[in-house]
Amino acid sequence: MNTAATTPTDEHADSHDHEHHDPRLAHHFDSHQQQFDTGKLGIWLFLVTEVLFFSGLFGFYAVYRSLHPEVFLYASQFLDTVLGAANTIVLLFSSLTMAWGVRCAQLGQTKGLLTCLVITLACAAIFLGVKSFEYTEKAHHGLLWAGMYQSPEHHEAAAVPAAAGAVESGDHGAAHADDHSDDALFEKTKHTLSYMTTVLWAVILLSGIGLAALFKNPNQKTMAAVLGCVLISAIGLQLGAYASIGYHHFGHAAEPTAQEIEMAETVPAEYAKQKEKIPEPKLAGTFFSVYFCMTGLHAIHIIGGMIAISWLIVRTVHGAFTTYYFGAVDFIGLYWHLVDLIWIYLFPLLYLIN
Amino acid sequence: MSDHAESDSHAENPQSCHVHIVPVKVLVGVFLALVALTVLTVEAAKFDVGSADVIVSMAIATVKASLVVFIFMHLWYDKPVNKIAFFFSIVFAAFFLCMILLDSHAYDDYVQGYQQDKAPAVTAPAAPAPVPAPTPEAPEPAKK
Numbered sequence: 001m002n003t004a005a006t007t008p009t010d011e012h013a014d015s016h017d018h019e020h021h022d023p024r025l026a027h028h029f030d031s032h033q034q035q036f037d038t039g040k041l042g043i044w045l046f047l048v049t050e051v052l053f054f055s056g057l058f059g060f061y062a063v064y065r066s067l068h069p070e071v072f073l074y075a076s077q078f079l080d081t082v083l084g085a086a087n088t089i090v091l092l093f094s095s096l097t098m099a100w101g102v103r104c105a106q107l108g109q110t111k112g113l114l115t116c117l118v119i120t121l122a123c124a125a126i127f128l129g130v131k132s133f134e135y136t137e138k139a140h141h142g143l144l145w146a147g148m149y150q151s152p153e154h155h156e157a158a159a160v161p162a163a164a165g166a167v168e169s170g171d172h173g174a175a176h177a178d179d180h181s182d183d184a185l186f187e188k189t190k191h192t193l194s195y196m197t198t199v200l201w202a203v204i205l206l207s208g209i210g211l212a213a214l215f216k217n218p219n220q221k222t223m224a225a226v227l228g229c230v231l232i233s234a235i236g237l238q239l240g241a242y243a244s245i246g247y248h249h250f251g252h253a254a255e256p257t258a259q260e261i262e263m264a265e266t267v268p269a270e271y272a273k274q275k276e277k278i279p280e281p282k283l284a285g286t287f288f289s290v291y292f293c294m295t296g297l298h299a300i301h302i303i304g305g306m307i308a309i310s311w312l313i314v315r316t317v318h319g320a321f322t323t324y325y326f327g328a329v330d331f332i333g334l335y336w337h338l339v340d341l342i343w344i345y346l347f348p349l350l351y352l353i354n
Numbered sequence: 355m356s357d358h359a360e361s362d363s364h365a366e367n368p369q370s371c372h373v374h375i376v377p378v379k380v381l382v383g384v385f386l387a388l389v390a391l392t393v394l395t396v397e398a399a400k401f402d403v404g405s406a407d408v409i410v411s412m413a414i415a416t417v418k419a420s421l422v423v424f425i426f427m428h429l430w431y432d433k434p435v436n437k438i439a440f441f442f443s444i445v446f447a448a449f450f451l452c453m454i455l456l457d458s459h460a461y462d463d464y465v466q467g468y469q470q471d472k473a474p475a476v477t478a479p480a481a482p483a484p485v486p487a488p489t490p491e492a493p494e495p496a497k498k
Binding site for chain 1: 369370371372373375376378381382384385388389392393395396399400401402403407411412414415418419422423425426427432433435436439440442443444446447450451454455458459
């Protein structure tokens, strides 16, 4: 990265007077302090553009929610609050380790920095794993963006054939008679997810190779570090996905005791449906457009952050960071905290609508 | 483990870079506070407080965001130029949101009139609800 600044044939060589040049200091800076401050201003300006970039989507959300609150009320019941909260805590923890890593870098503790970065990367992967479970589940339930959205009412119509005539989308109900019960959908979700994680392994492996190709003169250390990052990401993803599958299993076993049994025993089926259900609004699909746009863009930022953190890990393994040169760690840390910050707002806005 | 790394550094020394270093205790404390606030916001969402719901959850989210920005992102100890840059991005984002909300509600009357005109034609075949619902969308803008 710093090769341009250190080449002996540098034509600006006359501009600096010390004969041995610090490879960590770009030639156009007087001191590390100046280099750091400049970089920091740069990254803050980038974060400003990120905030404004996301504010467009938040605007979409705000306008739509203020015009059609009933859509959000209806559709957010399909989002799993527990998974969302777990993901929030995973992301907050990764923020902690990132901030701790920055501290380690500032103090020149390479081992601590490496540990913190690895944990951060793993947490990011777990976050994506949980997210992929949520996306897969929604896809199987037909809860997609506006054009692809299928009313969830028809699953229930199929699951309870007796009540099929009563619900509004009864015309869909007959077509998919058998395969839309909750358990069948869950089985499908699991199947797709195991298939998808295989694909993800391939994608991660390819991106790992791509990342390795970016380094000039890769040596064994670099390759080992890249391989480690790839493995951490892949294992984290699977961990996240299977943890949420496990949670779903567990939740299915535990949940009926609370409300469903009472509901099923005390009131007749149609009455219960009429009473507990908020009627489906016409534009429910648009909520999922908002959902997929916002969380999808956020997930892309997570992936970008994971690539950046992997790069940091490789450089840390090479001992690039010292007490006076830790800018890259700090800047990527700032970016990572911003991604966390956006999730802090997304979580209550999407999952916690009462 | 000191608060500042600048024990032996001088401004002239190019091999130094002084910044504020956040102690581990503060970092862990902030993390615990963030987790507590997450639990709080999940629990708060279970109570039905009507339209104050959004305000409560956004207030909690803003407290969390401030903790992250000021401590994890060191903005509290940062140079004024960075503070100003970020502060104004938030201000303008808020301004942007307020403006588009104002604008989209400026046409509420027209939309309501349009929906009332259209209502008998549309709601009659689709009407699922037990309530006769003459104009299902009509009371919505009033809620906000």
